[in-house]
Amino acid sequence: MARFLVAIARAMFLALTCTSALAGGPMSDYPLHVAAANDNVADIEKLLAEGAHIDARDASGSTALLVATRGNNVRSAKALIDAGANVNKKDDINDSAYLYAGARGHLDILNMTLTHGADLQSTNRYGGTALIPAAERGHVETVQTLINAGVNIDHVNNLGWTALLEAIILGRGGEQHQQIVSILLAAGANPNIADRDGVTPLQHARSHGYREIEAALLAAGAK
Template sequence: MLPEKISAFARRLIVLLALIAAATGAWAQETHLHSAARNGDVARLRALLDRGMNIDARDAAGATALLVATHGNQVEAARVLIEAGADVNAKDGIQDSPYLYAGARGHNEILKMTLAHGADLKSTNRYGGTALIPAAERGLVDTVRMLIDAGMDVNHVNNLQWTALLEAIILGNGGPRHTEVVRMLVAARADVNLPDGQGVTPLQHARRRSFKEMEDILVKAGAR
């Protein structure tokens, strides 16, 4: 009886060790893929993908290799992954996706690729904002233009009850870039009278900050 019990235990132990080895191997593979993406090692990425690597495998933070490449603005690495079918909308643990992060940071070459490969324009970040809102906040003129041209909802309201127009004014510095963003949003039919959660309008915010050029743009568009 005892030898049989030992034999059964040994079999279970072998199965358990095999499962651990498989899991460890998969984790190592994911690490290699993410490392190659982080370093922009295109040849290594292609080799790993040719070996059947899971292209949307996650690291400890929940990020895919494409998101890692996007973090570092590794354009060619991102291109390889996107053209191989990487999910441009796959979110990590803090709700960033390659598309959302590229838009928020002005990584425009990667953003352009995500837009051409199924970017979800309605997807939102951890603040409930679309890619357009942080782009407007940072005064990323070219990025804002790309997102507007892609058909982004310019009147989306985030969890702070702010639109892209409000963020460009409230969190902007009133300089040329933020002013141009305001001009583009107004031209794209942003609601110039849509207030924040406290009922304060874009025009009121611009006046409080003495952003005269923004004020003029808003007034000409019918702001109150």
């Protein structure tokens, strides 16, 4: 069952990523979005001065800030956030600038969202906090930043996984994911929260042959 869930999760991620890339691309009907995609701060400032709605949505429901965040266009994101853009405004697939920056490890933009009202309890289309995909994708510094900000470390997403479980199940077991597991455990992540099938993080680590992660879990009291 766990292997089936992993396959489904990967397929959903790939499909939705493609959809987002296609639907989220700025079009000429949305000049503020075009400026954000091109990281053109001068045009952003000009359009806002002329009365452009800063949180207007394009055909995918994306704001200009979310477009800038997808491109990791830090200058444009800063210009929009400083001008009052909503860092929590979601598109049609439940991405926000905060959630996307966290999931993708866009640390500069993430930090800006955290200092401008990021909703730490907001969740993505999988029902997960920003911490869970950050842990899965190996974004070590992002994981630490989100923990320091106060994101719920043991939040369980719609797949029944915590950040710890997802780092093990969907991670690769290499140095980055070893670091993330250690960071999560040091921050107090419960090493014994099992998935929906009752499989614990320790059991997943053993089944994948992740010996370093297994040792870290055992040291943290995993069963």
